[in-house]
Amino acid sequence: MPPTVGAPWRLPGFWADIRPQVWSALGPPPAVYADEAFFADEQTRLFGRAWTGVALTDELSRSGRLLVRTVAGKSVLLTRSGDRLRGFMNTCRHRGTELAEADCDIAGTIRCPYHRWSYSTDGRLVAAPLFEASPPSDFDPADWRLVPVRVDTWGPIVFVCLDEETPPLDVWLGDLPERMAAYRLDEWRLANLEGAAATFEVAANWKLLVENFAEYYHLPWVHPKLAKVSRVRDHYRYQGPGMYCGQTTTPVSSDQHEDWVVLPPATGLGASDAASGRFVAVFPNVLLAVLPNHVFLILLEPVEVGRTVEHCTFLFPPGAAPSPEDDQGRQRLAEAFETTRRFWVDVNDEDIDICERVQRGVSRAGAPPGPMAPRFEEPLNRFHNMTADLMTLESVANLEAPGGDRPGDVDLYGTKPNPMPPPIEVEAALRGA
Known part of the structure; x- marks a missing residue:
């Protein structure tokens, strides 16, 4: 369904409720997830101008x-x-x-x-x-x-942009390459293991999948197993200036489930990176879960207003894969990977199920949106504002990426300070930013 010239979502007033900071913001109207005309316009104004x-x-x-x-x-x-x-x-x-x-x-x-x-x-x-x-x-x-x-x-990702006015990719990403520099993600590779790449069709709007990835409010009820290694109390936001939002689990626990620690870790990581899981949603469609020993990457492909394809890939750090002649080493890696792969597939299945249920709710009932939970859902507010910017700006030449959280506990809305903050945040705190 083609959008009308006077589509309401092109006007600032349509987004008025999502614009305040998280403690007084609401979510977007149901049309953002369920309206075919919105989806058609979004293809041009958002995906047609984004990286x-x-x-x-x-x-x-x-x-x-x-x-x-x-x-x-x-x-x-x-x-x-x-x-x-x-x-x-x-x-x-x-x-x-x-x-x-x-x-x-x-x-x-x-x-x-x-x-x-x-x-x-x-x-x-x-x-x-x-x-x-x-x-x-x-x-x-x-x-x-x-x-x-x-x-x-x-890193390992190829980006495309159809609009010449959009700022370059390094501007789009902001401080993210510096923030994650120690991982040397451009050296991580897809291992030749069964199940290292997979595709899933999801009966939900792509934005619901991003939102679900970016918040941890749902963990205890949707992911009881995941919550034992990615505990709610150990979550903190992980976002500086740039077109992304995210969170970190610090530390990643292995006292009850070792699914995330059986693979060989990357070398050369600092204390914070070696103990943490970074979960970053690069706007609009890249979901990146970076652990010390593997990456779980999802590229979202919006197909219809209520249908998205997930292209999922596991990547491994340099030196993780044994030589082709090392049959025993490859067998050990395959067994360790299968443990991690099965863990992620189970988690992703749980996410798919709940996101499809949200899609049914916004499509069939469409109640007005409610408030955000400041402690858990600030990254969603940030994502909603990036979406609103792309849908309302007539030119993206001067697009302003959102600013970052300030160091320490100033912007964490109720949580204690991260006991092992990323180096980039430590340096910012020392500078008094």
């Missing part, structure tokens, strides 16, 4: 690989040209034919299946068969490159 996570760098680690992804309802090609990643709209410059249907291998050339126009991996038109017989006037192949799309990476 959206679409793939893993591992998927493009070798030349000759071509990926097909959907961003804001548009088909995009991703490939590698030399040392550089490239992105293009998935359409031939001759008569608009779709160039590729799905991920595939190419021999250095992107060919249109219709009239065989061919492009290099940097987008140049290198062949237009039979045009030399009767070329159009002033025809210059240099004028007919593939339409480029902005591509950038952070």
Whole structure:
């Protein structure tokens, strides 16, 4: 359903109740999760202008690989040209034919299946068969490159942005790369283990999945097993300036369940990173759970207003995987990974079930939203405000990312100070920020 020109969610008044700080804010109206016209407009105004996570760098680690992804309802090609990643709209410059249907291998050339126009991996038109017989006037192949799309990476994630006005990815991420620098996430890899990547279809709006990931109010009732290793009393917010929100569990407990500690940990981590689980939602669609010994990554793909695909991947730190010749080592790693994998699948199943139930509630009943719980749901208020900004701004050229929590216990709304704050927050406290 196409949105009307006067769509209410493009106006500041629609978001008035979510704009206050968390102790006096409400959640968004039900239409944000259940209205087809909102979803259609959101594809253009939010996903059409955001840096959206679409793939893993591992998927493009070798030349000759071509990926097909959907961003804001548009088909995009991703490939590698030399040392550089490239992105293009998935359409031939001759008569608009779709160039590729799905991920595939190419021999250095992107060919249109219709009239065989061919492009290099940097987008140049290198062949237009039979045009030399009767070329159009002033025809210059240099004028007919593939339409480029902005591509950038952070850690193991490939991001795409369709809007030239959107600030660069490093501005979008804010202090997150510095905050998580000690993990060296760009060195983490997908292990060749059964179940290390999986896809789930969820009958819920994508924003409900982000919100569920970003708050820990629901842990005791929805995740009784998880709450034993990620205890509510050990949660603190984990967010500086940038287009993200999140929380940390410090410390990650292993006294009742060892599911999270059976894999070999990364080396070189400081005391806080080595003892914590970081749970970060990079706006809009990247959910990143970083433990000392593994990463559980979810890329959300909104398909319909009430349907989302989760692309889930486990990543492992450098040196975690034994050599191909070490059969015993691989067997031990596979057994340890299966324990962790099963734990996460169970947790994710619980999250899917409750998010689908929320979707049914906002779709079938749609009661006005209630208040946020300041101690547990401040990241949601931050996420709601980022959503409102993208939906109301006519230009994102001067988009302002939300500021960060102040160090110490000033902004924690009822909790004690984190006993092992991340180094970036310690440094900020020493500076008196």
